[in-house]
Amino acid sequence: MAKALLRxxxxxxxxxxxxxxxxxxxxxxxxxxxxxSGANGSGKTTLLEAAMGLLPLxxxxxxxxxVVVADHEGRRRPSPFVxxxxxxxxxxxxxxxxxxxxxxxxxxxxxSTDIAPFLKAFNLTHRANDLVAxxxxxxxxxxxxxxxxxxxxxxxxxxxxxxxxxxxxxxDASVKTLGDWLEELRSSGHxxxxxxxxxxIKQQATHLVDIEHDTVTPLENRENRAPQQHPSKAVPTxxxxxxxxxxxxxxxxxxxTNAMAGLLTLGxxxxxxxxxxxxxxxxQLSFVLAPALAAGLCGEPLVAxxxxxxxxxxxxxxxxxxxxxxWIPAVLGFIFTLMASVSLQNQIEPVVLxxxxxxxxxxxxxxxxxxxxxxxxxxxxxxxxxxxxxxLILPYALIAGTLA
Amino acid sequence: xxxxETLLFLGFAGVGATLxxxxxxxxxxxxxxxxxxxxxxxFYWHVPAAWAAFIAFGGLFVGSAGWLFKRSETMWRLxxxxxxxxxxxxxxxxxxxxxxxAAEWGxxxxxxxxxxxxxxxxxxxxxxxxxxxxSQPDGVESRDTFAAFGMYGFVLVPTxxxxxxxxxxxxxxxxxxxxDAGSIDLDMRLVLYLGAISFTTFIIGHMLxxxxxxxxxxxxxxxxSTQDGGV
Numbered sequence: 347m348a349k350a351l352l353r354x355x356x357x358x359x360x361x362x363x364x365x366x367x368x369x370x371x372x373x374x375x376x377x378x379x380x381x382x383s384g385a386n387g388s389g390k391t392t393l394l395e396a397a398m399g400l401l402p403l404x405x406x407x408x409x410x411x412x413v414v415v416a417d418h419e420g421r422r423r424p425s426p427f428v429x430x431x432x433x434x435x436x437x438x439x440x441x442x443x444x445x446x447x448x449x450x451x452x453x454x455x456x457x458s459t460d461i462a463p464f465l466k467a468f469n470l471t472h473r474a475n476d477l478v479a480x481x482x483x484x485x486x487x488x489x490x491x492x493x494x495x496x497x498x499x500x501x502x503x504x505x506x507x508x509x510x511x512x513x514x515x516x517x518d519a520s521v522k523t524l525g526d527w528l529e530e531l532r533s534s535g536h537x538x539x540x541x542x543x544x545x546x547i548k549q550q551a552t553h554l555v556d557i558e559h560d561t562v563t564p565l566e567n568r569e570n571r572a573p574q575q576h577p578s579k580a581v582p583t584x585x586x587x588x589x590x591x592x593x594x595x596x597x598x599x600x601x602x603t604n605a606m607a608g609l610l611t612l613g614x615x616x617x618x619x620x621x622x623x624x625x626x627x628x629x630q631l632s633f634v635l636a637p638a639l640a641a642g643l644c645g646e647p648l649v650a651x652x653x654x655x656x657x658x659x660x661x662x663x664x665x666x667x668x669x670x671x672x673w674i675p676a677v678l679g680f681i682f683t684l685m686a687s688v689s690l691q692n693q694i695e696p697v698v699l700x701x702x703x704x705x706x707x708x709x710x711x712x713x714x715x716x717x718x719x720x721x722x723x724x725x726x727x728x729x730x731x732x733x734x735x736x737x738l739i740l741p742y743a744l745i746a747g748t749l750a
Numbered sequence: 751x752x753x754x755e756t757l758l759f760l761g762f763a764g765v766g767a768t769l770x771x772x773x774x775x776x777x778x779x780x781x782x783x784x785x786x787x788x789x790x791x792x793f794y795w796h797v798p799a800a801w802a803a804f805i806a807f808g809g810l811f812v813g814s815a816g817w818l819f820k821r822s823e824t825m826w827r828l829x830x831x832x833x834x835x836x837x838x839x840x841x842x843x844x845x846x847x848x849x850x851x852a853a854e855w856g857x858x859x860x861x862x863x864x865x866x867x868x869x870x871x872x873x874x875x876x877x878x879x880x881x882x883x884x885s886q887p888d889g890v891e892s893r894d895t896f897a898a899f900g901m902y903g904f905v906l907v908p909t910x911x912x913x914x915x916x917x918x919x920x921x922x923x924x925x926x927x928x929x930d931a932g933s934i935d936l937d938m939r940l941v942l943y944l945g946a947i948s949f950t951t952f953i954i955g956h957m958l959x960x961x962x963x964x965x966x967x968x969x970x971x972x973x974x975s976t977q978d979g980g981v
Contacts, residue, residue, distance in 0.1 A: 360890040361890070362887065362889035362891070363889050363971075404821075719895065719898070723886050724886055724887050724889065724891065725887075728886070729878075729885055729886065730877070730878050730882050730885070731878075733878040733881070734875065736870070739867060
């Protein structure tokens with residue numbers, strides 16, 4: 347018997363003020379295609395997103411193989427399998443190129459395969475080096491679908507593929523191609539769960555789950571198709587940090603927010619003239635470190651950027667991590683402290699420069715953590731995160747005092 | 751009249767009486783000990799308000815934990831009521847402290863005093879919870895997020911209190927629930943305790959009323975949802 351790739355045990359999920367899923371259990375084995383059907387609002391997306399580990403559980407737990415990836419006590423673990431994910435939104439940033447996003451989706455699992463035949467099948471070869479932002483809605487959807495399927499094609503072992511209405515916005519020819527790929531993946535031993543209203547995709551099902559009536563109907567045995575060869579190779583795993591740095595450097599969003607805050611702070615201090623001589627050592631250090639603190643207080647600009655097409659949630663569903671600026675704040679803090687030291691004190695102290703880098707790093711990621719913690723809200727941009735940032739005054743004051 | 755409103759009214763009367771006594775009856779402190787003896791009368795408002803804020807923040811912790819771990823509607827109402835009460839009393843404390851500090855120390859704020867900063871942060875946390883909740887539709891997502899902040903923010907309460915013992919650069923140590931209260935003149939102590947009891951009554955009444963108001967709001971939302979055809 348094939349291995350259970352996904353197991354939902356007595357799962358209860360609340361959304362808003364209502365219980366959307368209650369007491370749901372589902373097992374998906376390798377070589378099965380489970381199609382979720384039901385009216386809008388019946389809970390298909392909720393079940394899929396719970397299986398991805400995106401939603402907190404009120405009760406029950408979710409296993410990927412033998413590993414509990416999420417439970418009702420809030421524990422989270424990474425999946426032991428390669429996981430391919432397609433959300434209702436496309437889950438990618440407009441600043442990524444098509445080829446980059448597809449390679450990234452595979453590299454997150456540590457494998458890669460040739461994307462050319464897939465792009466050709468979707469008539470997107472000529473778009474491989476375009477930015478995602480330059481694609482039409484339908485083209486962008488095709489890339490999102492490919493990003494969900496390619497990790498499974500590249501994976502040498504059975505993987506889990508979770509697709510939320512992958513057919514939405516695709517033309518007839520593309521839906522047919524998608525159906526062929528789904529069949530091929532199932533025949534290769536991968537486990538698929540698909541939420542859809544499209545009868546052509548439903549035809550791929552080995553099991554049909556009626557969400558409204560909580561019934562699972564096994565369909566007639568489907569013959570396995572001889573899988574096509576998609577030679578894959580192991581590649582270095584794509585980390586959330588390196589992707590975040592890449593996005594920062596490409597979009598220069600660090601300059602637009604953090605660096606501008608640091609520069610403005612430094613500019614204001616310089617406009618005050620030579621005031622430093624009358625200050626004690628603690629006060630002098632506080633002013634020298636102020637630009638680095640201001641740059642960090644703006645937080646992680648990627649958090650807001652990753653709301654685009656739910657890119658951050660796609661990352662969390664696939665790898666349990668979200669892209670971040672990694673070492674960029676440390677460098678920024680170091681540079682600002684260097685500039686402040688030279689222009690305000692006319693002297694350079696290596697320890698102070700290092701502390702400036704560390705301060706910006708800690709504050710940037712601290713504020714980023716607070717920003718991320720509000721992403722589950724319905725209107726995360728409307729919440730008052732800035733009111734919490736003064737808590738970082740205390741470590742800043744302690745650092746200045748200790749250095750002095 | 752409900753219990754909450756009764757306590758609120760009694761507390762309000764007591765707070766008013768405390769103010770009157772503080773301005774008209776309590777003897778003035780020595781010119782030798784204080785830079786601004788007149789401003790010292792703010793103390794009878796400032797200290798009981800801080801005491802009431804600690805009670806509110808304690809309620810915030812209990813309500814937040816009760817929602818997160820028990821999914822109790824009553825505990826969520828306590829979270830809502832306590833965050834509003836914490837914001838109100840926190841602002842009273844910070845504002846009165848700034849006025850007193852400006853008169854006594856020559857500066858409204860002392861950045862080197864950890865206690866002032868943590869109390870200010872507690873008030874900002876309460877503002878974050880009240881304003882943030884108002885910006886979001888009610889649901890398990892917003893309740894979980896704000897309850898988590900309410901619970902972890904409570905760490906600042908013992909930090910503030912301990913700071914009052916450890917870091918005493920300018921700010922005097924705590925008086926309520928401490929042995930130092932015995933060193934104050936009897937008349938002063940009487941008014942201080944009247945203030946503490948009044949503020950405690952006021953804040954408990956406020957929280958009870960606010961919890962009842964939240965329950966009514968929830969009932970209204972449920973009725974609207976039923977009319978919309980929801981569950």
